Amino acid sequence: MFAVKNNKQYTIDEKQIKSYQDAGFDILGDEGEILHHGRGKKVPFEELEALRKENKALKEGKGKEADNQDVVDILKAFAQEHEIDLGKSTAISAIVKKIKEHNPEPPKVGE
Structure with missing residues (x-):
């Protein structure tokens, strides 16, 4: 699994999830799915997810x-x-x- 924040991505194990999540990192599974959201985010989660879906749709050519x-x-x-x-x-x-x-x-x- 991965801890991702800004332009940083780290490979982590189960024991490190909480510390990275507390530091604001999103925790992603091996397939890129979000398992846990980082704490202290400034962008509302709903807005972030809408932008991610829009970005994915554009990359797939749906735009x-x-x-x-x-x-x-x-x-x-x-x-x-x-x-x-x-x-x-x-x-x-x-x-x-x-x-x-x-x-x-x-x-x-x-x-």
Whole structure:
């Protein structure tokens, strides 16, 4: 198991848990799960856990859906501005393909 605080991480045994926990170290199991929280923390535990979950989700790529939706919205706005029919396309690659294939009629000379 490990005692972790700031940028410090120590391998410890069962006998050392209390002293490290009293010094503010979190005690983690061998798989990285939190077994005990350090004493005297300044960040509320609920806030810390929410940030850890958010960080994990971002690392796993779950934050990409929001980014992808922003890209889709931008591409749709571009298509609408240039009068490009996207049909039922909703994926970024499909929308980009429609935009690339779009060939507007050239303006007629003399009109």
